[in-house]
Amino acid sequence: MTLFKHLLKKSPIGEITIVYREEPEFQLEEIILSTPKELSSKRLKDKYEKNERLEEKTTPELNKIIKEINNYFDKKDYKFSLKYLNLDKLTDFQKKVLIEDFKTKKGQVLSYKDLARKIRNPKAVRAVGTALSKNPYPIIIPCHRIIKSDHTIGGFAGIKEGITAKKTLLEIEGIEIKGEKIVGNSSIMALGNEEQTRLNEFEKEN
DNA sequence: TAAGACGGGTCGA
């Protein structure tokens, strides 16, 4: 199995490396972000150098995805799809969390707790955090839109330094942040009344 | 294989 890589050198959150495969079909393997301490290319090297040397290359499918990512950063219309993501390597729980997270819309945020409730597992709040920290497809699956209940932004990408990138992504989406906290309620995605009632009943029963 | 530790958290005091 051969993997390829492509480097996006300039983005508002620094260098980004995309790892993908072409066999048996085009599929993204993961998206690696940089941290303030380490470039994504270095993180890629640490992870893959034992296994294989990745060839730098682009394909038409990849170019489409890059275009959407650039549109996202440029605040233009964009459309991400789950089609090219390989979710099979994830656990069922992780899949549920990430797919539910994928449904959140640009400019809206949700708390870890709300996300846990949406997947009908209201007590698995910490597990939701763990699942998000292992999100192989940041940006496309918007784990940055999940914040703590007290509206502080929480962590990102499983690393403390990741919150700088999380802040930047939220700001690109028009969310106002002061210090570590989201300000204003307009951006907080509320559960609809009907859904709220359903969840309350579900929680009573269980 | 299984117990124990560990998180991007929450809630009540």
Added chain:
DNA sequence: TCGACCCGTCTTA
């Protein structure tokens, strides 16, 4: 602000 607690996953033996 602190501590108890929730739960899926990882680590270790």
